[in-house]
Amino acid sequence: MKKLVYTLLFSLLVIVSGDKVQAAGFKDVPEDHFAYDAILWAEEYDIVNGYSDGTFKPNETITEQQFAKLLSNFYELEIPYDELKKQTPTANWSDEYYNRLASYGVPLNGYLDNNIRAASIKRGVVAQAITHLAKGKSGLDQSIQFLLDYYISTGQNPQYENRNLQKFFGVTNKLTRAQVVIILHRMDERNFYEISQDAQAIYENTSNASLNVRAKNGQNQLDPTMRLTTPTKSAWEGTYFYSYKWGKGATDFNRREAIISNATSNSFNIFITANDGTAAGSVDGTATITTSNKAVMNKSSAGNRCVIEFERLTNALKITEVDCQAAHDEDTNFSGTLKKQ
Structure with missing residues (x-):
């Protein structure tokens, strides 16, 4: 990501309204919000945008398709020539982001189903998706450890520390929009904005695999406990x-x-x-x-x-x-x- 002097960034993006300071464009993100700096940064670099009513809804649970947009924007992923052939063929605003992520084989659940895209994403899926792009193909435990080692994310259940990594991290818990932005901000601060060799090789696609195959491989990379699938109507499908x-x-x-x-x-x-x-x-x-x-x-x-x-x-x-x-x-x-x- 491009770097700017933060003081200049702050002066350009802060709006003073009476005695209340808020992130530019987001009336529900005051200066004392815990994710204020991260949201300010993400807005500047076009990683996030808000709702039509001028809010960001930082405490709202994030869906997989919202996360897909943020992750695609953070890494500035290339747009592939191909498009996914979905099981739910209705066009969706998130199609372009899933097409990009599929071309890099990112582990996600909702590539082929709009309903799964609209569901809340689990912390374990976020860990694997980010680690795939930042470090390379990794299992669930490796992905969690990567985030912990670099203080990109933390555990949620201290009673399981040094006993059960997945329970300590809270793999099945959900995240808010603000929490995901903080994670990406920390990724940027630690210079993890270069795409891993594994992900780049999938994008270069020397095996000529279609976008659907690369998406399916990404789904299969998810830990079995993290997978969501559309009920199969027929053995043919x-x-x-x-x-x-x-x-x-x-x-x-x-x-x-x-x-x-x-x-x-x-x-x-x-x-x-x-x-x-x-x-x-x-x-x-x-x-x-x-x-x-x-x-x-x-x-x-x-x-x-x-x-x-x-x-x-x-x-x-x-x-x-x-x-x-x-x-x-x-x-x-x-x-x-x-x-x-």
Whole structure:
């Protein structure tokens, strides 16, 4: 983050109203608020903004999507070319932030579900997400210890100190908006604003994994006790992926991905992409379920002839393209067995 002389920052951002001093733009953050300095800093660097009524609501519990915005802004994460294909397809204001975080493989729960995004985030998830970007891929205990070692965050239950790290930290507890801003402010003060090599490597994406796959890998990095998942409507639903790299060249790879959503007892929506070196193709449509583990699609959503057969295996999906040349680029097809992510 860019550094400025703090006295200049203070003079530019403080508003005096009568005898009450408040953070610029936030009428509910007085000078004596415990997070005043941190919120002042975060506002200056466009990490946070308030509500339309001029408040910041510092003591309000923070949701995962609010945290996603703050974390993306703090690290100034790049915007990827791809976009997530969500299970809840309705556009959401947080989409751009989750797209950014997914491209770096950040451990979060709400990538594919707007409802999970709107839920309060747990301290354990915050610890893993921050540590992933600041230090690299880390388990829950490693992430907590990182925050404690650098006094970025503290424990909440002293009776468990040196006895149970997770209970001491309070991994299942929630945070307020002010508490998260303080954590990010301390990250900045300790110069933890450079992106870790692990996260950068995921962004560079030499394996050509899609954004959904990188998001799913981020979810899987979360400790099992921290995961929230959308109840599966059907055994068909999910993201399926295959990747093979046979050489060191940038185009020496094969990749297949299939995303099944909106499954019923009779059909499901399917979106498939394929890359074979320099050739790439994609198609989406609706498949009809013919037996408990087989389905077929006859045309794409664009109305082109596209006959593809699907077989659901144990944690995998077998795709056989019968005739779909009118729906995708030449030199690619969608055949293969993909592993469920």
